[in-house]
Amino acid sequence: xNPDELKQIIEGALFAAGRALSIEQIQAxxxxxxxxxxxxxxxxxxxxxxxxxxxxxxxxxxxxxxRFQVRHDVGPWVSKLWDERPQRYSRALLETLALIxxxxxxxxxxxxxxxxxxxxxxxVKTLLEREWVRVAGHKEVPGRPALFATTRHFLDDFNxxxxxxxxxxxxxxxxxxxxxxxxxxxxx
Amino acid sequence: xNPDELKQIIEGALFAAGRALSIEQIQAxxxxxxxxxxxxxxxxxxxxxxxxxxxxxxxxxxxxxxRFQVRHDVGPWVSKLWDERPQRYSRALLETLALIxxxxxxxxxxxxxxxxxxxxxxxVKTLLEREWVRVAGHKEVPGRPALFATTRHFLDDFNxxxxxxxxxxxxxxxxxxxxxxxxxxxxx
Amino acid sequence: xxxxxxxxxxxxxxxxxxxxxDLFAIARVNGESITQLPDDLYIPPDALRVxxxxxxxxxxxxxYLIRAQNLDILNIPVAKITHQxxxxxxxxxxxxxxxxxxxxLMAAWLGExxxxxxxxxxxxxxxxxxxxxxxxxxxxxxEYERFKQAAEHIDSLSCEGxxxxxxxxxxxxxxxxxxxxxxxxRELLLALQxxxxxxxxxxxxxxxxxxxxxxxxxxxxLERLSGQRFVPFVQLFTVEEGRLGVVVSFMAILELVKExxxxxxxxxxxxxxxxxxxxxxxxxxxxxxxxxxxxRAFDES
Numbered sequence: 314x315n316p317d318e319l320k321q322i323i324e325g326a327l328f329a330a331g332r333a334l335s336i337e338q339i340q341a342x343x344x345x346x347x348x349x350x351x352x353x354x355x356x357x358x359x360x361x362x363x364x365x366x367x368x369x370x371x372x373x374x375x376x377x378x379x380r381f382q383v384r385h386d387v388g389p390w391v392s393k394l395w396d397e398r399p400q401r402y403s404r405a406l407l408e409t410l411a412l413i414x415x416x417x418x419x420x421x422x423x424x425x426x427x428x429x430x431x432x433x434x435x436x437v438k439t440l441l442e443r444e445w446v447r448v449a450g451h452k453e454v455p456g457r458p459a460l461f462a463t464t465r466h467f468l469d470d471f472n473x474x475x476x477x478x479x480x481x482x483x484x485x486x487x488x489x490x491x492x493x494x495x496x497x498x499x500x501x
Numbered sequence: 502x503n504p505d506e507l508k509q510i511i512e513g514a515l516f517a518a519g520r521a522l523s524i525e526q527i528q529a530x531x532x533x534x535x536x537x538x539x540x541x542x543x544x545x546x547x548x549x550x551x552x553x554x555x556x557x558x559x560x561x562x563x564x565x566x567x568r569f570q571v572r573h574d575v576g577p578w579v580s581k582l583w584d585e586r587p588q589r590y591s592r593a594l595l596e597t598l599a600l601i602x603x604x605x606x607x608x609x610x611x612x613x614x615x616x617x618x619x620x621x622x623x624x625v626k627t628l629l630e631r632e633w634v635r636v637a638g639h640k641e642v643p644g645r646p647a648l649f650a651t652t653r654h655f656l657d658d659f660n661x662x663x664x665x666x667x668x669x670x671x672x673x674x675x676x677x678x679x680x681x682x683x684x685x686x687x688x689x
Numbered sequence: 690x691x692x693x694x695x696x697x698x699x700x701x702x703x704x705x706x707x708x709x710x711d712l713f714a715i716a717r718v719n720g721e722s723i724t725q726l727p728d729d730l731y732i733p734p735d736a737l738r739v740x741x742x743x744x745x746x747x748x749x750x751x752x753y754l755i756r757a758q759n760l761d762i763l764n765i766p767v768a769k770i771t772h773q774x775x776x777x778x779x780x781x782x783x784x785x786x787x788x789x790x791x792x793x794l795m796a797a798w799l800g801e802x803x804x805x806x807x808x809x810x811x812x813x814x815x816x817x818x819x820x821x822x823x824x825x826x827x828x829x830x831x832e833y834e835r836f837k838q839a840a841e842h843i844d845s846l847s848c849e850g851x852x853x854x855x856x857x858x859x860x861x862x863x864x865x866x867x868x869x870x871x872x873x874x875r876e877l878l879l880a881l882q883x884x885x886x887x888x889x890x891x892x893x894x895x896x897x898x899x900x901x902x903x904x905x906x907x908x909x910x911l912e913r914l915s916g917q918r919f920v921p922f923v924q925l926f927t928v929e930e931g932r933l934g935v936v937v938s939f940m941a942i943l944e945l946v947k948e949x950x951x952x953x954x955x956x957x958x959x960x961x962x963x964x965x966x967x968x969x970x971x972x973x974x975x976x977x978x979x980x981x982x983x984x985r986a987f988d989e990s
Contacts, residue, residue: 324557325575330582331519331857342578369512370856381856387513388853390530394518400851404745407840415839427832430746430791470849480842483835516856558858569858576863588870588987595872595880603881605908606950616884627986631869637911641949641967648950650908659874664905668878670885 319349320357327361327372327381333469335378376468376475406436410445414467415482418449418460437461445470507537508545515549515560515569523566594624598633602655603670606637606648625649633658747795748833750777755830765823767806771799802826870987906941907950914951914966922953922962 323339336351336358343349358379362372370381383391402410409432412424424432440446440461449462468475511527524539524546531537546567550560558569571579597620600612612620628634628649637650651664661667744750754773755765778792805822847853914920926938942964945951955962 321557321572322575322578325571325858325861326557326579326582328516328558328569328856328858329571329579329860331855334582338582342581369509369514370516381516383513383517383854383856384509385847385853387510390510391514391517391854392851393530394514394522394526402844404840407844408745408836411836411839411843414843415836427829427836428746429748429795429829429833471843471846472849472853473846479839483838513854513856516858517854519857519859571858571861573861573863576861579861580863590870590872591987592880592883594986595877596884599877599881600884602877603904605904606911617887621986623986635912637908638915638950638966648911650911651905659872659877661874663902665902670881 314347316353316357319353320360323354323357324361327379330380333375333378333380338378373472374474376473377465380469403436405430405433406439409436410440410463410467413440413446413461414463414476414479417462418452419462420452420458420460422458424461443470502535504541504545507541508548511542511545512549515567518568521563521566521568526566590627591624593618593621594627597624598628598651598655601628601634601649602651602664602667605650607650608640608646608648610646612649745837747774747792748830749837750774750792751795752830752834752837765827767799767803767823767826771796771803774799798826903937903941903944906937907945910938910941910945910964911950911966914964919954919963919965922964925964 322342326339326342327334336354339354340348340351358372365371365381369384369387371384372379373382408428409424412427413419416423416427421432421437437446441448443466444464445467446461447464448459450460451457452460463476467473468478473479510530514527514530515522524542527542528536528539546560553559553569557572557575559572560567561570593616596616597612600615601607604611604615609620609625625634629636632652633655634649635652636647638648639645640648655661656663744753751770751774754770754777758769775796778796781792802822849855910925913925922942925942926935928935930938942951942953946953949967951964951966953962953964
């Protein structure tokens with residue numbers, strides 16, 4: 314198979330998948346005897362990236378591999394394809410998601426402890442259905458509560474390559490320091 | 502808006518939709534004041550058609566408009582994306598096949614006598630379709646039941662030169678040992 | 690209950706409730722119990738619902754109060770905040786909302802912190818000062834606030850399907866031939882072992898190595914006979930196979946005769962012997978593929 318045919322197959326697969334494909338997933342499209350090595354595939358992906366540099370779609374690398382996505386600056390027009398404005402997520406959902414992203418693996422009651430309020434089942438369900446969150450295991454305490462973690466899909470959907478791309482949490486002053494301040498304040 | 506920007510928006514919209522868009526639908530993406538006429542859109546679609554003439558996807562006109570679709574000749578590779586995990590044959594099928602191999606030619610009711618349960622039509626059909634088993638004749642008893650035998654194809658698939666290569670039933674005592682021997686032999 | 694409490698319902702009543710309806714009164718106006726919010730209340734109930742929905746819980750409400758007052762989070766005047774907090778809680782309660790237990794718990798906690806601050810602190814013996822009761826509240830507020838910020842940040846990220854779109858094209862209409870399952874001989878033998886152990890074959894079904902090759906030969910002969918009416922007997926033997934092969938073929942033919950599967954015909958003494966498969970009136974009707982036995986060909990997995 315010549316490189317042009319190979320490139321067409323990769324291109325077709327990425328568009329047909331409609332999601333990111335890893336190099337391994339691309340390799341798996343070929344019979345073992347004709348499987349291109351990862352370096353050749355990477356080279357063809359670089360080629361494709363260049364081919365699409367001036368087009369309405371672009372090749373992007375995200376957490377779980379490469380995908381074609383619509384160029385950001387045509388987004389405002391393209392979003393008119395869908396009548397309803399894309400929904401905004403509730404603060405409760407976003408806070409729950411933030412806690413899972415930064416504190417994973419974490420149980421529901423640990424989330425509730427920090428938020429100071431119960432986490433609704435609907436929110437957990439939405440996060441699981443959206444495939445942003447998965448049950449990574451169970452905590453070995455009475456009731457064996459589920460431990461939640463974020464998924465690759467979450468990273469993909471927010472255009473992140475890894476969790477490290479999320480900004481660091483605001484610093485928190487430690488208790489001894491706070492206590493000292495308070496001490497000083499109350500003795501003034 | 503210049504034609505290049507316009508083309509990028511149409512291209513992005515077609516790929517974001519993942520389905521056919523009519524010229525009216527494409528026009529609706531633009532505010533009325535800036536809405537291109539259908540002739541300009543048609544011209545840009547022709548442009549896009551040419552742009553993708555050598556790629557892994559192609560622009561095609563279908564009943565409801567234009568859509569990008571994966572080029573047909575990369576189908577064999579791309580369709581691997583949706584490969585199902587290979588199924589496993591049921592124990593009942595393997596038992597039936599083993600009895601046909603060792604007791605051929607054999608009728609279905611004879612298999613049922615030995616197995617103690619009915620042999621389903623689905624199993625017989627699968628074995629015939631797989632070409633491991635054929636109808637070698639009919640037994641001259643009431644109903645003229647089919648006599649099943651194994652095929653050359655069966656021998657090939659199980660790496661046997663002839664049925665005589667199958668271990669003798671009498672010696673199937675330590676099956677694990679035999680299986681190990683066979684595996685060693687076929688991997689030489 | 691603080692004296693500054695803002696709603697009538699929560700201020701200590703001068704008189705004990707006089708009727709059961711008083712128990713559900715949200716206010717007493719000129720001695721009359723009000724059990725329903727007047728429709729022309731200047732804060733419509735819907736607005737209160739919105740107000741309650743605005744806060745993600747007691748910590749969020751506290752953060753709002755602290756910020757609204759522009760207060761240093763590290764130096765919360767607990768008494769003042771407690772009063773305000775309770776005032777909000779009372780407004781919610783007056784509007785007949787089911788108050789989430791978390792809000793009431795927070796009110797109780799604030800009250801506890803306030804009372805502990807009022808009490809003189811015992812001099813420490815080992816020099817370890819008792820932790821300020823506000824410290825835990827501050828820690829939780831700080832902890833909550835950083836995740837609140839993180840949530841806002843995530844919301845500001847561009848999100849697939851809202852801010853950007855993945856490109857896809859119609860998949861090719863190529864139907865992939867389904868790969869049939871692979872079977873190892875080992876599996877086949879294990880299956881056989883199961884049958885053998887179920888149906889005690891040791892007496893009636895013993896099959897030896899020799900008879901297996903004879904069985905194969907029986908199938909081959911049947912196959913050869915399937916197309917033609919008569920086949921000369923001698924054609925069923927292959928001289929190149931040698932003596933053993935001829936014997937196997939012969940035994941196979943005898944077994945086929947015994948099982949009634951073939952006929953051997955000789956027109957006259959000394960004439961050629963012919964063999965044919967027994968043919969009935971109709972072909973193939975015995976392969977009945979219409980039954981509904983529920984045994985499956987595939988495992989559901």
